[in-house]
Amino acid sequence: xxxxxxxxxxxxxxxxxxxxxxxxxxxxxxxxxxxxxxxxxxxxxxxxxxxxxxxxxxxxxxxxxxxxxxxxxxxxxxxxxxxxxxxxxxxxxxxxxxxxxxxxxxxxxxxxxxxxxxxxxxxxxxxxxxxxxxxxxxxxxxxxxxxxxxxxxxxxxxxxxxxxxxxxxxxxxxxxxxxxxxxxxxxxxxxxxxxxxxxxxxxxxxxxxxxxxxxxxxxxxxxxxxxxxxxxxxxxxxxxxxxxxxxxxxxxxxxxxxxxxxxxxxxxxxxxxxxxxxxxxxxxxxxxxxxxxxxxxxxxxxxxxxxxxxxxxxxxx
Amino acid sequence: xxxxxxxxxxxxxxxxxxxxxxxxxxxxxxxxxxxxxxxxxxxxxxxxxxxxxxxxxxxxxxxxxxxxxxxxxxxxxxxxxxxxxxxxxxxxxxxxxxxxxxxxxxxxxxxxxxxxxxxxxxxxxxxxxxxxxxxxxxxxxxxxxxxxxxxxxxxxxxxxxxxxxxxxxxxxxxxxxxxxxxxxxxxxxxxxxxxxxxxxxxxxxxxxxxxxxxxxxxxxxxxxxxxxxxxxxxxxxxxxxxxxxxxxxxxxxxxxxxxxxxxxxxxxxxxxxxxxxxxxxxxxxxxxxxxxxxxxxxxxxxxxxxxxxxxxxxxxxxxxxxxxxxxxxxxxxxxxxxxxxxxxxxxxxxxxxxxxxxxxxxxxxxxxxxxxxxxxxxxxxxxxxxxxxxxxxxxxxxxxxxxxxxxxxxxxxxxxxxxxxxxxxxxxxxxxxxxxxxxxxxxxxxxxxxxxxxxxxxxxxxxxxxxxxxxxxxxxxxxxxxxxxxxxxxxxxxxxxxxxxxxxxxxxxxxxxxxxxxxxxxxxx
Numbered sequence: 101x102x103x104x105x106x107x108x109x110x111x112x113x114x115x116x117x118x119x120x121x122x123x124x125x126x127x128x129x130x131x132x133x134x135x136x137x138x139x140x141x142x143x144x145x146x147x148x149x150x151x152x153x154x155x156x157x158x159x160x161x162x163x164x165x166x167x168x169x170x171x172x173x174x175x176x177x178x179x180x181x182x183x184x185x186x187x188x189x190x191x192x193x194x195x196x197x198x199x200x201x202x203x204x205x206x207x208x209x210x211x212x213x214x215x216x217x218x219x220x221x222x223x224x225x226x227x228x229x230x231x232x233x234x235x236x237x238x239x240x241x242x243x244x245x246x247x248x249x250x251x252x253x254x255x256x257x258x259x260x261x262x263x264x265x266x267x268x269x270x271x272x273x274x275x276x277x278x279x280x281x282x283x284x285x286x287x288x289x290x291x292x293x294x295x296x297x298x299x300x301x302x303x304x305x306x307x308x309x310x311x312x313x314x315x316x317x318x319x320x321x322x323x324x325x326x327x328x329x330x331x332x333x334x335x336x337x338x339x340x341x342x343x344x345x346x347x348x349x350x351x352x353x354x355x356x357x358x359x360x361x362x363x364x365x366x367x368x369x370x371x372x373x374x375x376x377x378x379x380x381x382x383x384x385x386x387x388x389x390x391x392x393x394x395x396x397x398x399x400x401x402x403x404x405x406x407x408x409x410x411x412x413x414x415x416x417x
Numbered sequence: 418x419x420x421x422x423x424x425x426x427x428x429x430x431x432x433x434x435x436x437x438x439x440x441x442x443x444x445x446x447x448x449x450x451x452x453x454x455x456x457x458x459x460x461x462x463x464x465x466x467x468x469x470x471x472x473x474x475x476x477x478x479x480x481x482x483x484x485x486x487x488x489x490x491x492x493x494x495x496x497x498x499x500x501x502x503x504x505x506x507x508x509x510x511x512x513x514x515x516x517x518x519x520x521x522x523x524x525x526x527x528x529x530x531x532x533x534x535x536x537x538x539x540x541x542x543x544x545x546x547x548x549x550x551x552x553x554x555x556x557x558x559x560x561x562x563x564x565x566x567x568x569x570x571x572x573x574x575x576x577x578x579x580x581x582x583x584x585x586x587x588x589x590x591x592x593x594x595x596x597x598x599x600x601x602x603x604x605x606x607x608x609x610x611x612x613x614x615x616x617x618x619x620x621x622x623x624x625x626x627x628x629x630x631x632x633x634x635x636x637x638x639x640x641x642x643x644x645x646x647x648x649x650x651x652x653x654x655x656x657x658x659x660x661x662x663x664x665x666x667x668x669x670x671x672x673x674x675x676x677x678x679x680x681x682x683x684x685x686x687x688x689x690x691x692x693x694x695x696x697x698x699x700x701x702x703x704x705x706x707x708x709x710x711x712x713x714x715x716x717x718x719x720x721x722x723x724x725x726x727x728x729x730x731x732x733x734x735x736x737x738x739x740x741x742x743x744x745x746x747x748x749x750x751x752x753x754x755x756x757x758x759x760x761x762x763x764x765x766x767x768x769x770x771x772x773x774x775x776x777x778x779x780x781x782x783x784x785x786x787x788x789x790x791x792x793x794x795x796x797x798x799x800x801x802x803x804x805x806x807x808x809x810x811x812x813x814x815x816x817x818x819x820x821x822x823x824x825x826x827x828x829x830x831x832x833x834x835x836x837x838x839x840x841x842x843x844x845x846x847x848x849x850x851x852x853x854x855x856x857x858x859x860x861x862x863x864x865x866x867x868x869x870x871x872x873x874x875x876x877x878x879x880x881x882x883x884x885x886x887x888x889x890x891x892x893x894x895x896x897x898x899x900x901x902x903x904x905x906x907x908x909x910x911x912x913x914x915x916x917x918x919x920x921x922x923x924x925x926x927x928x929x930x931x932x933x934x935x936x937x938x939x940x941x942x
Contacts, residue, residue, distance in 0.1 A: 183921070
């Protein structure tokens with residue numbers, strides 16, 4: 101009995117395989133087209149992952165990956181017993197959630213507003229103006245904020261003094277670091293973020309709006325009942341993708357804002373890897389830190405995807 | 418419907434346009450660096466051609482030497498001088514210029530990937546972190562070979578010892594004055610307010626106070642401050658002022674044991690001095706995040722009147738201040754001491770950077786000897802002067818046996834200045850190495866003070882000592898102290914908070930560093 105079962109399973113398998121082969125051959129041109137993409141991922145994303153083994157070694161450049169001694173989880177133990185560990189973990193997560201909570205809705209609102217503009221010239225000018233900051237490097241944005249927020253004749257502090265208020269040490273305080281970080285992101289990225297939403301809104305069937313208008317729906321009603329539901333799946337996908345970027349909080353951005361006075365709120369995994377790894381040459385340890393960071397990111401993406409499927413939306417996989 | 422479609426089309430156009438724009442922007446940005454880097458190799462190829470064509474064709478093939486050196490100017494230098502050096506030494510140089518600000522990262526990355534060039538320039542902190550690799554036989558030992566070279570053999574043994582690992586010498590060094598520290602101040606302001614050059618820290622404090630409060634620029638506004646400082650506890654004001662209070666230079670030896678400077682009462686006094694100055698508003702409020710350029714600008718624009726740091730900076734400050742403030746007069750001074758203390762000033766270990774020869778790039782001892790021969794020639798007075806001052810008649814003229822640099826500072830920066838970082842040795846050992854004539858009185862005085870500092874040096878006892886923990890974790894642990902020092906000066910933590918940070922330092926490996934250095938010290942005695 102079991103023999104025949106296995107046998108029939110094999111027959112079915114073989115049949116499936118031949119169908120698959122036939123399809124592969126038939127559409128070979130199409131399949132060839134994904135080869136470059138696959139190669140890209142294999143060469144630049146998968147092969148380098150092999151380097152992760154140095155997280156479990158005492159890697160020394162002159163002995164190389166093959167000959168460096170294995171030390172198991174030593175570097176992970178060191179990371180978890182590091183006094184800074186919980187600070188870094190909570191800073192990373194907190195900055196990410198602030199980012200999600202305050203930055204993420206802004207492009208949606210901005211896109212809704214732009215979508216309602218009826219004068220095309222005006223709309224295009226506004227679009228261009230809000231895109232521009234995206235092309236500025238963080239160095240420039242942070243330098244501008246330094247000049248504006250400085251205690252020594254920074255314009256904001258001068259205004260505060262004129263209004264009879266106390267000067268605020270924006271750049272070197274633990275309280276102001278997070279608001280400044282989020283505001284800078286909004287200023288730089290909000291306009292750029294509207295592109296995808298505007299594209300999604302342009303694809304909505306105008307008939308829906310027409311029907312709603314005939315039923316006497318106001319502008320706000322139309323936005324609420326037509327525009328937003330139509331772009332919902334786009335929003336969900338972007339949220340999940342954003343969560344995948346939990347680890348890309350912007351090393352450059354934070355590194356530029358980081359100083360001795362705000363380190364306890366500003367140090368994140370990226371900056372820590374940089375100081376420990378590149379500046380001090382602790383390659384194995386910083387690889388372990390980066391590895392741990394990726395695991396945190398993976399868990400977040402998977403839970404977000406699971407949640408979105410639970411809520412009846414499509415996930416990203 | 419058509420309207421919608423049209424709108425969508427415009428949107429698409431915008432997206433495509435922007436995508437193209439970003440694409441292009443990305444490309445140009447990426448290309449910038451390689452092009453800049455390629456400058457040198459391209460220039461090299463030209464040179465080889467030139468060398469080969471010259472009648473000295475009977476000479477053997479030029480020796481190819483790849484090197485990595487720090488770049489202190491914004492641009493990669495003009496290759497004229499490089500060509501002249503190549504011709505004089507029959508070599509073909511491939512110099513990889515790396516901006517000094519990111520040099521250590523680049524060094525670590527090259528080391529990690531095994532791509533260090535034949536001659537690698539390394540500063541002191543990196544030299545310490547490379548000790549393990551040096552011990553593991555990754556670099557050529559050159560100590561026994563030096564005596565065969567007439568110029569290299571003149572390198573001072575006591576400085577070479579400071580670069581040594583386990584008593585063996587692996588590096589050639591670049592000489593720098595032992596201590597260039599002091600302060601630069603607005604003489605015209607001081608004269609106006611009736612102030613003498615301060616000799617005690619209290620008088621120094623009074624100068625900062627009056628520069629802030631008594632309107633030294635006479636514009637009727639309260640818009641000046643005393644001290645302009647930057648985010649650098651070593652080359653900024655902090656370490657120099659700490660010497661005035663008698664703080665040891667990084668480490669002190671007490672009863673045969675090593676004690677870190679931040680565990681001494683003098684360090685605390687220094688922090689208190691800065692805290693007092695900061696709280697009173699006599700220095701820039703943003704000093705923990707101020708860059709060197711911004712600090713200089715405060716002096717140049719007449720916002721601040723005192724600059725503590727390298728006395729040599731007075732030359733460029735003098736030139737730049739003349740434009741916005743034609744009446745400004747800068748003066749220099751060095752000897753300040755806290756009440757009851759003698760003047761002393763911290764010193765570097767006698768070198769700025771060293772050259773190491775990685776075995777991964779220099780394959781044979783023959784090759785090493787040839788490279789050393791190149792450096793021997795580079796230490797000849799002709800080439801030392803060429804790399805330091807440029808071409809006579811173009812970049813400088815000689816007056817009374819001294820160099821008078823050309824007025825065109827921009828040309829000097831573009832064509833000569835970067836090559837200073839290739840030099841080996843220095844004025845104290847190269848006979849015939851020209852000194853500069855300093856037409857600016859304050860710059861001439863600065864030079865005298867730098868010489869005079871040699872009588873009051875406070876040395877760091879540790880460069881030749883060894884501690885495995887210090888090699889591995891020293892830099893990271895130092896961050897704890899740096900953060901705590903700033904926080905204390907700004908009033909975010911009190912003395913107990915600072916002590917807590919020091920305890921953290923001790924617990925996380927500091928105690929081990931102390932013990933290891935102490936036993937290394939005992940062994941060296």
